[in-house]
Amino acid sequence: MAFMDAVSKKNGIDSQSGRKKCTSNNDCSTLTDGSECAIRAGKTSGYCIPTWFGICHAWAPAAILEAEPNCPVTYNGVTFQPMDLKALVSSVYDGARVATVFTGARYNGGDEATDEYGRHTNNAYRDLNPAYFHIANANILGKLNSTYVADVTAGAEVWNQPVRGFKVYEQTKMSLKKAAQTFYGLQKYPWNSAAKSIVYVKSRLSWIFETYTDGGLVSSGEINKYTTGQYYYYLLELDSAGEIIGGEWVYNSDDDHPDFLWLPKAKPAANTVTSIGLSYADVSMLLQKSVSCSA
Numbered sequence: 500m501a502f503m504d505a506v507s508k509k510n511g512i513d514s515q516s517g518r519k520k521c522t523s524n525n526d527c528s529t530l531t532d533g534s535e536c537a538i539r540a541g542k543t544s545g546y547c548i549p550t551w552f553g554i555c556h557a558w559a560p561a562a563i564l565e566a567e568p569n570c571p572v573t574y575n576g577v578t579f580q581p582m583d584l585k586a587l588v589s590s591v592y593d594g595a596r597v598a599t600v601f602t603g604a605r606y607n608g609g610d611e612a613t614d615e616y617g618r619h620t621n622n623a624y625r626d627l628n629p630a631y632f633h634i635a636n637a638n639i640l641g642k643l644n645s646t647y648v649a650d651v652t653a654g655a656e657v658w659n660q661p662v663r664g665f666k667v668y669e670q671t672k673m674s675l676k677k678a679a680q681t682f683y684g685l686q687k688y689p690w691n692s693a694a695k696s697i698v699y700v701k702s703r704l705s706w707i708f709e710t711y712t713d714g715g716l717v718s719s720g721e722i723n724k725y726t727t728g729q730y731y732y733y734l735l736e737l738d739s740a741g742e743i744i745g746g747e748w749v750y751n752s753d754d755d756h757p758d759f760l761w762l763p764k765a766k767p768a769a770n771t772v773t774s775i776g777l778s779y780a781d782v783s784m785l786l787q788k789s790v791s792c793s794a
Contacts, residue, residue: 505775510554510593512537512545519547555659555709557593558585559648560763562661562707568789569715582713584789587782594773597766602635603627603759608655616683617753624653627757629733630746633700635760636665647762651706651729653755660706662760663726669701678734682749691745694736699749703730704757731756 507513521527521536527547538545565588568581579587604623612620619625639645646662673681675688678697683689688697705728716722732752736745748756771779788794 502776506590507539509775510590512539512548515546515548515552520544521547549656551656551658554589554593555657557591558589558709559659559661560597560599561585561588561592563646563648564763564766565786566790567715567717568786569718570789570792570794572785572788572794574785574788574794579785579789580713581715581789582711584782584786587777588786590775591767591771591773591777591779591782594775594777595767595771595779598764599761600764601759601761602631603650603757603761605650605657606653606655606758613753616689618747619753623758625748627759628746629700629731629748629752629756630735630743632731632757632760633702633733633735633746634743636702636704639762640665645762647760649704649706649760650758651704653758657758660708662704662706664705664728665702666705667700667702668730669699671699673697673699682734682747690747691736693738693744695739696737696741698735698737700733700735701730702733703728729755 504513515537518534519527519530522538522544524536527534527536530547532549533551534547534549536545537548568584570581572579572584603626606621606623610621611624614620635647639647640662648659649662650657651660652658673696675694675697676686678699679685679688681699688694705726707722708725708727710716710725712721712725714721716725732748732750733756734747734749735743736747738744767779769780769783773779
């Protein structure tokens with residue numbers, strides 16, 4: 500019970516004790532942040548907590564760097580289901596000091612004003628710039644056969660998801676004048692003065708989303724059920740050498756595009772023990788047994 504209390508105080512319901520107290524969702528109805536009444540098992544009251552709150556910043560890198568548990572593991576008389584092990588390793592990543600590479604500014608809400616062309620005037624909302632988005636995907640997924648974590652919503656909510664794939668469906672090269680006429684109703688391209696030509700792109704990013712389904716989803720092929728994605732529309736600005744030097748979101752992608760992307764540099768240190776007492780070495784041992792179905 501002490502461990503459960505520690506987990507709740509660190510990442511669970513009790514971690515939100517500064518929020519409005521509640522006994523039902525009706526108590527949260529006056530809030531405008533999507534809160535629902537979260538109550539711990541065995542308790543009669545809890546706190547109004549936005550439903551998007553969680554530790555996606557921990558499970559997403561864990562999903563990338565750790566092998567997925569497949570089978571139940573019994574150790575010291577306790578049976579750990581694959582979902583239990585996913586929870587434990589996610590908690591380790593939350594409590595570990597893992598270095599990351601990060602780009603993009605998090606948008607924290609507030610100013611959502613747009614200019615006459617539908618572009619957001621708040622720089623934190625308007626980024627991630629589509630040029631960086633395109634280059635990152637082409638190199639990280641395409642050339643390196645690796646992946647990263649993306650906050651897939653441009654708004655104030657944060658949804659860190661492990662990226663699974665990237666595909667370009669359309670690449671249309673056009674002059675600056677053609678781009679200006681097509682997308683802005685102008686005769687002169689209004690943005691990057693260094694651009695010499697434009698490429699219109701339609702692409703799709705796919706990612707894994709959360710599920711409570713137990714077992715090894717990759718080994719069973721069930722992972723396809725928990726893969727989703729989004730089409731993105733943007734202009735790439737090219738210089739005279741054909742190098743990408745900037746870009747602009749267009750159509751609905753002005754409002755709906757990734758906010759930032761990042762990737763972990765390495766797994767937690769082998770001797771990591773979190774503030775709630777989770778040992779990475781112990782969790783890794785259980786995880787290895789589950790991956791190989793050896794216990």
